[in-house]
Amino acid sequence: MRIGIMGSGGLGGYFGAKLADGGADVHFIARGAHLEAMRRDGLRIDGPSPLHVRQVQATSQPADVGVVDVVMLAVKLWDTEQALEQIRPMVGPDTTVISFQNGVLKDQYLRAAFDPKQVMGGVGYVATTIAAPGVIRQTGPMQRLLFGEFDGSRSARGEALLAACLAGGIQAELSPAILREIWQKYVFLVGLSGTTTTMRTTIGPIRSNPQTRAFLADVMQEVIAVGRAHGVDLPPDYLRSALERADTVAPDMTSSMHHDLERGGRLEVRWLAGGVVELGRAKGVPTPLNRAIADILALRAEGAAHA
Numbered sequence: 638m639r640i641g642i643m644g645s646g647g648l649g650g651y652f653g654a655k656l657a658d659g660g661a662d663v664h665f666i667a668r669g670a671h672l673e674a675m676r677r678d679g680l681r682i683d684g685p686s687p688l689h690v691r692q693v694q695a696t697s698q699p700a701d702v703g704v705v706d707v708v709m710l711a712v713k714l715w716d717t718e719q720a721l722e723q724i725r726p727m728v729g730p731d732t733t734v735i736s737f738q739n740g741v742l743k744d745q746y747l748r749a750a751f752d753p754k755q756v757m758g759g760v761g762y763v764a765t766t767i768a769a770p771g772v773i774r775q776t777g778p779m780q781r782l783l784f785g786e787f788d789g790s791r792s793a794r795g796e797a798l799l800a801a802c803l804a805g806g807i808q809a810e811l812s813p814a815i816l817r818e819i820w821q822k823y824v825f826l827v828g829l830s831g832t833t834t835t836m837r838t839t840i841g842p843i844r845s846n847p848q849t850r851a852f853l854a855d856v857m858q859e860v861i862a863v864g865r866a867h868g869v870d871l872p873p874d875y876l877r878s879a880l881e882r883a884d885t886v887a888p889d890m891t892s893s894m895h896h897d898l899e900r901g902g903r904l905e906v907r908w909l910a911g912g913v914v915e916l917g918r919a920k921g922v923p924t925p926l927n928r929a930i931a932d933i934l935a936l937r938a939e940g941a942a943h944a
């Protein structure tokens with residue numbers, strides 16, 4: 638299976654390396670010092686299950702790759718528009734495009750750019766960041782990819798991607814309810830990213846302190862209310878499940894948005910807590926805590942240099 642990884646950082650680099658390790662024909666789209674290091678030294682994953690793919694196919698030019706079976710979109714949300722233009726040479730009539738980015742609006746952008754039939758839904762669970770050019774660091778053992786057709790069917794293309802993922806040791810699942818999965822991840826992530834980034838710490842202390850734990854729960858509850866108002870069939874006790882997930886991840890785990898804040902980079906807050914505020918407003922659902930998170934982080938949203 639030919640797979641194009643658009644954006645080879647924490648998410649794309651990690652899962653792309655595992656796919657390549659499992660024998661898939663993976664083409665990484667990267668840029669800058671990270672691209673140079675990948676070409677020179679391959680791609681290394683540090684963490685609980687270290688991996689070094691010594692020779693990777695990496696380029697900044699999707700046209701060099703040509704048409705692939707699957708494009709996995711893994712750039713930060715602010716880079717989406719440009720990335721969707723750049724991947725066009727990799728997308729033929731039979732290519733599937735899947736975004737594993739965070740948030741709930743991403744697939745709208747894909748459907749606007751390509752034939753909606755080419756778009757499958759996806760969710761990625763992993764805590765990774767680019768530690769140095771050519772090196773991805775994973776915190777905690779969690780790693781999971783979910784993907785599926787929006788109509789819930791089990792397609793041949795989904796099965797083929799599943800087989801490639803499993804061959805690489807990815808905990809992958811073909812989901813019959815991918816929209817719900819995308820929202821379930823959104824609930825967890827908005828809670829995790831909103832708390833870890835504003836409180837500037839990892840999930841361990843946040844979930845242990847009764848006051849910050851209650852804040853985390855209330856942030857998640859707002860997202861659940863907004864999702865339900867938009868017709869998403871979230872399970873009745875979903876808050877409990879989301880908190881259980883927060884309780885079982887490694888205590889030193891944090892969000893990719895917190896990593897971005899620490900390194901002075903841009904933040905995805907506009908699509909995370911900010912997205913909840915926007916979607917809540919559209920349905921008249923109050924979201925005061927998510928608004929507070931978006932407001933607190935507003936000065937850093939474009940990066941430390943713009944504060």
Ligand SMILES: NC(=O)C1=CN([C@@H]2O[C@H](COP(=O)(O)OP(=O)(O)OC[C@H]3O[C@@H](n4cnc5c(N)ncnc54)[C@H](OP(=O)(O)O)[C@@H]3O)[C@@H](O)[C@H]2O)C=CC1
Binds near residue numbers: 723766893
């Ligand atoms: N990391 C994680 O743990 C997880 C992240 N996510 C989500 O996945 C998405 C990606 O996040 P993450 O992997 O952390 O981000 P990273 O910044 O680590 O990786 C994105 C990479 O894509 C590169 N890139 C962006 N645009 C282009 C382009 N046009 N051509 C070539 N390379 C490009 C970036 O380069 P440059 O640095 O130069 O901008 C960067 O190396 C986000 O939506 C995030 O929320 C989801 C689950 C887990």
Ligand SMILES: CC(C)(CO)C(=O)C(=O)O
Binds near residue numbers: 761763764826891892
């Ligand atoms: C919550 C987490 C780590 C799970 O994959 C994530 O998606 C992120 O921080 O961006």
